[in-house]
Amino acid sequence: MADALRTSRPTAAEVAYQRLRTMILDNHLPPGAQWLEAELALELGLSRTPVREAMLRLQQDGLVSVTPRHGMRVAAISPADMRDIYDVLESLEPKAAELLARRNLPEADLAPLLSACDAMETAIARQDRAAWAQADEGFHRGLAELCGNRRLAAMVMQVWDQSHRARMFTLNMRPLPERSTAEHRATLDAIRAGDAESAREMYRRHRQRGGAELIALIERSGLAWL
Amino acid sequence: MADALRTSRPTAAEVAYQRLRTMILDNHLPPGAQWLEAELALELGLSRTPVREAMLRLQQDGLVSVTPRHGMRVAAISPADMRDIYDVLESLEPKAAELLARRNLPEADLAPLLSACDAMETAIARQDRAAWAQADEGFHRGLAELCGNRRLAAMVMQVWDQSHRARMFTLNMRPLPERSTAEHRATLDAIRAGDAESAREMYRRHRQRGGAELIALIERSGLAWL
């Protein structure tokens, strides 16, 4: 099934969606940038139809806003947006940790989280913020995907994507996230021990602290939009 | 702005989306039903293009699944889905109550919640389950919309819609939700008092109990799919 989907050639609309999404997340289309259907179609070598479909999907993802006659505009993230996003994550991710701990999965299935934790620790030792951020993303993605609740996972990944640019932007403004790394490890240990309550609470505090720090940082830096 | 949007004639795609969505929620398109693009286009008196757009939106909403060459199939909800949905609601809605309590909105802005509570109590007195369900929906919608976090609100409404049919279906199988009504009122009082902690915890317990009851009911009734 998954294989069938993977082997069948992706549609033009899917290609347009993935390419535009990647360009937005990587900040190749900066926030505020506006693109008309016809421009993007020309750029991507497609007709307007699949591009239009991709634009609508990106709008549902909250990455762009589409206004008739003005095309799609890459959404900027304000400090208020970040607060909203972190309130959502603070609600959903601890639940994911709790659910995952309850599942008592075999150790092997937790490999993505284990290697993400290892990678974070290595990155800290090397003071490599970019690698740390990548491992951090791996941990959160793994947690969402492994928790067994697809709806919850999709929601987490949606707001995670929305805040991707902001996280990348503030990456080098923060002290080395040593404490965050330790909190991830502790959460993982609680999950491995099957201690749902403790996993949830540990993760909730992690999220709360991390979110507050990031928002304070953004506000202090005077960045109104990212 | 909102007026401008409301007065401008809705697009054909929007009409198709709203009509299909309503038909699905009202169970006029039962779960499992399959429709091809061309069939729906004929039915709705539109061309395939706007119908296709509506189908894709409904898929993102989790109300249907679209398979090439098989059209869209109205999604059925399993007990496992209900569990997932209630785990999401149990995470998000208490946060909404907390956020709303923190906002300290003027009493007038809470009118939707007040009237929903009143309507629930009236419905209980009259043993009118349909009216109760409508008031319940009004309360949850009001809570989501008033909490000030649009992302959270959209997520709550999305899973709420997904579980709409299941709730309607079990409505007459449950005892009169007197306790639930009282819990709504108590949560509202905590919100009015600006007591965020208490609003969150009260609502969390309400969700937890209500969800567990509903799922137990569905499982006991042997309904595998709704």
Place this chain on the structure above:
DNA sequence: GTGTGCGTCAACGCATGCATTGATGCGTGC
């Protein structure tokens, strides 16, 4: 100089045509 009204045209929403694809059923070979 400023505000208003109108014309123009670009962008879009929708309809439709066409090529592609994969599901279905039949025939053939084992």
Place this chain on the structure above:
DNA sequence: GCACGCATCAATGCATGCGTTGACGCACAC
């Protein structure tokens, strides 16, 4: 009798044409 393969065709994904709409600029009146 069963399985495999091929032909057929329905459904779709995409391209494109067309009519509509509203944004923008210009002219004119005040």
